[in-house]
Amino acid sequence: MNFNGLIPRSDIIGAFASVLCLIHCLTTPFLFIWYAGSNIAGKTNLWWWSILDLIFLTISLFAVYWSVKTTSKNWIRIILWASWISLALAIINEKLSIVHLGEIAVYIPTISLAFFHIYNKKYCKCNDESCCLNE
Numbered sequence: 001m002n003f004n005g006l007i008p009r010s011d012i013i014g015a016f017a018s019v020l021c022l023i024h025c026l027t028t029p030f031l032f033i034w035y036a037g038s039n040i041a042g043k044t045n046l047w048w049w050s051i052l053d054l055i056f057l058t059i060s061l062f063a064v065y066w067s068v069k070t071t072s073k074n075w076i077r078i079i080l081w082a083s084w085i086s087l088a089l090a091i092i093n094e095k096l097s098i099v100h101l102g103e104i105a106v107y108i109p110t111i112s113l114a115f116f117h118i119y120n121k122k123y124c125k126c127n128d129e130s131c132c133l134n135e
Contacts (some may be wrong), residue, residue: 011117014113014114015114017063022107061084064080064081067080067117072124076119086105086108
């Protein structure tokens, strides 16, 4: 696969995936309340809804990977990876029910990923190969 067309848009893709993930997380409780109160409860399985967070996490993994390759700031590399790892751990924890964490454990890394992708797009992009080597 040729991803060369997506690499320059990695921050936009990452921010978009993060915002969609946040919307997914915010609407999930309302979906399940509606689902439980409807007369279709028990007749269908919402498996597709429960894997959306993993899809968004995978998309954001590639977006972070491509964004850190073309940023001009080392601290952005660190914070993008830290945000992604925090989000991944929160989602894995939620799927496996290891430790009860509030929803804020998902919201903070999701919002920070979107914010820092936008910040990186606006202020930290390299114009040529040499700037990515400098801080």
